[in-house]
Amino acid sequence: MVPPRIPPGGRRELGLIGWLFCKLASRIAGVPEMHLFTVFAQHRRMFWTWAPFGWVLLRRGRLPGRDTEVVILRVGRVRNSEYELQQHRRIALQRGVDLQTQAAVFAWPAADRLSARHQAMLTGVDELLTTRAMSDETWQRLAGYLDRRQLMEFVMLVGQYDALAMWLNTLGVPMDYPD
Known part of the structure; x- marks a missing residue:
């Protein structure tokens, strides 16, 4: 992992x-600091534009939470x-994706424990990430x-989290939970 290139910000x-x-x-998440936010919010205009968009995709979208x-x-x-x-x-x-299903998502396409619905979704994710389009x-x-x-x-969900992953990896945003 890249060391933090932009350190988490404080009140200033x-x-x-x-x-x-x-x-x-942070309080809601039960962590001392949400580093994604304390880094991102340093670019105030971008953060306050992104936050509602990200919230809709994560919590208020049309896809069931499990699929998301x-x-x-x-x-x-x-x-x-x-x-x-x-x-x-x-x-x-919390949204019903147990550890076995998570392991199958990580092992895809070698996993067979997934529903046909989730197999179709993972095929779509992989195509979008690989070719930037879908067959x-x-x-x-x-x-x-x-x-x-x-x-x-x-x-849009795939694109949002692809962009966010690139941002997190490039900026070296520190982890929130000690593992």
């Missing part, structure tokens, strides 16, 4: 509202984003499980 770097937001987020976490875990695994994986392994458990065959498979808005959201 984050501004009062950003600092309070980060403190509240399967997608995020796969992106985190393919992109070697330890920060993303550390956060979303925990969230996935007609995979699109049709996914369309058998997802409606039009869910399909649009699926592609």
Whole structure:
């Protein structure tokens, strides 16, 4: 992992509202500091634009939470984003993705424990990450499980967490939980 290139900020770097937001987020997560936020919020305009978008994809989207976490875990695994994986392994458990399913997501395509729905989703994730597009065959498979808005959201979810993984890995954002 890259050492922190931009260290987490404090009240001065984050501004009062950003600092309070980060403190509240840390308390909710049960960690001393949410480093994703204390680094990101140093670019206030970008952070306050991104935060609602990320929240919608994570908690208010059209995809069921279990599907959202399967997608995020796969992106985190393919992109070697330890920060993303550390956060979303925990969230996935809360959203019904047990450890065996998580292991199958990480082992994909060599795993056979996944539902046909999740196999189609992981095929879509891998295609998007590899080719930046999706084949007609995979699109049709996914369309058998997802409606039009869910399909649009699926592609955006993969793109959002791909970009976030790149950002986390490049900036060397420190882990939140001691392992």
